[in-house]
Amino acid sequence: MHASENSCQVPSINSSVQFVAIKETFRNFSLQGKRSSRSSNFSSFFNSTFDILMSMFGDGNVTLSLENATLPFNSVLNSTSPLEGGGKDEVVSAVTFVLQTVELSTLAIALRSPERTTQNMTTESLAIQTRLVTGSCSQHSEVFTLSAHEETMVVHCDTVTGAATQAGVGAAAFISYSTLDSIMSVRRLSEGNQRAGGKLEKSHLNSRVVTGAIGDGRPINLSRPAKFTLRHKQAKKEEEEAHCVYWKVVAESGSWSRDGCTAVHTNSTHTTCSCDHLSSFAVLIAPTAVTESYPLTIITYMGLTLSLPCLFLAILTFLLCRSIRSVSTSLHLQLCLCLFLADLLFLTQVTRPGSQVACAVIAGFLHYLFLACFSWMFLEGLHLFLTVRNLKVVNYTSTGRFKKRFMYPFGYGFPALVVAISAAVNPGGYGTSEHCWLSLDRGFHWSFLGPVCAIILINITFFVLILWILRNRLSSLNADVSTLRDHRLLTFKAIAQLFILGCSWILGLLQVGPAATVMAYLFTIVNSLQGAFIFLVHCLLNRQVTEEYRRWIRGFRTSSTKSQMSDLSMSAVPTTSTKME
Secondary structure, three states, rough: OOOOOOOOOOOOOOOOOOHHHHHHHHHHHHHHHOOOOOOOHHHHHHHHHHHHHHHHOOOOOOOOOHHHHHHHHHHOOOOOOOOHHOOOHHHHHHHHHHHHHHHHHHHHHHOOOOEEEEEEEOOOEEEEEEEEEEEOHHHHOOEEEEEEOOOOEEEEHHHHHHHHOOOOOEEEEEEEEEOOHOOOOOHHHHHHOOOOOOOOOOOOEEEEEEEEEOOOOOOOOOOOEEEEEEEOOOOOOOOOEEEEEEEEEEEEEEEEEOOOOOEEEEEEOOOEEEEEEOOEEEEEEEOOOOOOHHHHHHHHHHHHHHHHHHHHHHHHHHHHOOHOOHHHHHHHHHHHHHHHHHHHHHHHHHOOOOHHHHHHHHHHHHHHHHHHHHHHHHHHHHHHHHHHHHHHOOHHHHHEEEOOHHHHHHHHHHHHHHHHHHHHHHHHHHOOOOOOOOOHHHOOOOHHHHHHHHHHHHHHHHHHHHHHHHHHHHHOOOOOHHHHHHHHHHHHHHHHHHHHHHHHHHHHHHHOHHHHHHHHHHHHHHHHHHHHHHHHHHOOOOOOHHHHHHHHHHHHHHHHHHHHHHHHHHHHOOOOOOOOO
């Protein structure tokens, strides 16, 4: 019979073929070829493969060997295969066809060669090991370990004998493919099956594709799970997690699925999978799933809701308080402005916008604003260090070298430069499927963490030097109470600067191990209240500012009293009217 135009021709099936499963596989793919349009490449591959295998298993003229059985598949297993340029449906059908027929052929050859208990074969495209079990399991080991390339399969003897197709003879096969993982790319074969930005789309295969089979290849439920140890092609990073997946075949098509497979052990180089069924398997590497904690979310929004009014009051204070205007207040003002805008933008993007472009823009602004915050935190730390250092000398005017013309280019120019370079190198790194922030792919988040870590280390160095200078200064003071009180207050402010200068962000880098939860709560509490700390230290604990506040309050009360007296005096004036008669 013949398929319709552009589909595969279906050769006749030799009725003398011993293995019904092989014939059924060809028949199913033949019928599928009739229902869909196939390219000439796929049809040619299918027909030639059919002819070779049917002659091999049908008339017996061809010597049965693993090499001969796998020879027809070299064109597909080669990464330069013509099917590499085919559509997704054709690639899926081709690899499904290859996986099933190689599996069935390997088991068939193992069963038809009872004199060879173990067979091994390694080529450029794949490696195979088969094992025959004859007699009862009491004559063999409790488990069998089959190896191919650097991967292993461990299967129980009872499992093999339970699937025996001949009395007292069971077969197990383990196949490892060298290049099939590149053809079965997750992103390529999942296109259209997963929504954009889905978890599968962000994953990638990180091992060879392997196949485990017993009996004659028919699906069976394993009484005991089989274990596969697969070597990673690239070292797994700490921020990644490994998933064991298998090639799930439905209607002669396939897709990756995690059903029935569990990663029981994983490290940077290997993952061990335990599966309750046999099929073709691989290791899927995905970014670690971040589970949002509801209490942490509540703490974040409560802290930011408190910090925003405090930052707003601090901004008004630094703008309107003329008596305290200096380099210090200029630094405080710019830090408060950047932090206020960053916190406000963070709060407004609670729900991720539907537009990827809008999300990327928000992520870019957040990247810039938070980097600008740290730039001004660095300048704050430098200025505080220079101020405290001048306590040791008589001349207090050297802080005037801290020129404003250098402040603004660095405070706003440095983060702009980092964001511009980051966007040019990886424009797709802004915005993820869950949040409008930096992607973890290719380490892009280090475009933020790198500068932040550097500034934190520098500010911690400033902090240690400040405490050392103050300690020496306090020890040399006499008993003058007012001077001692001033320097103790300065010491307290210096300690508070540890939080204001962003050094508490180091808690976010320590969220590993058993203390991860504690560090997460400390990080969230301290950093969401950073605006409140700034208002407390630079406004409420500043004598000049509090005196200015008192003058404002007194002026407001005086103005209010005068207004009330004016209203009373106006109401006391008698009104007369003359009536003309």
